[in-house]
Amino acid sequence: MPWWSWALIWIGLVLGLLAMLAWFGFALFKKVMATLEALQELGDLVADVTRGREMPPPVRFQPAVFTKPADLYRALELVQRDRAQRRQRRRDSLIARGKLFITRPLTQRTDTDA
Structure with a gap:
């Protein structure tokens, strides 16, 4: 195997690592x-x-x-009265x-189809 094939493999691995780190960084961001x-x-x-x-x-x-x-x-x-209030x-x-959850305002409904 020639030397340049190892260089291509390592370049591919480094680029893959950088892409993965960028992806994880973006997801974390x-x-x-x-x-x-x-x-x-x-x-x-x-x-x-x-x-x-x-x-x-504040109380001294x-x-x-x-x-x-x-x-x-x-x-x-005084403290008990204040707490009760x-x-x-x-x-x-x-x-x-x-009461806001139980009641609702009355709305007038009209039958337009009748």
Whole structure:
């Protein structure tokens, strides 16, 4: 076998390898772009969900050892009342959203064929 036939074989193998790597790179690029698009949509959904929710102010840490028990009970009642209000608002919004799935607007239907 002459030397140039080995050169042609190796050139063919290298070109095949480069073509395969290009194909895999393109497929990987498409998958990464699809993943980034899905993450963008997820971020938009999370932003829509959290847009209407007010964020609580940051609470500065204070050790409870040096606080009066009456103040602690008052703070606990405030936290429980706030939590109950948030639960009630969430429950009301879920009920309202559920009613949208159950009911639909009435449309007037007319018989044009009759």
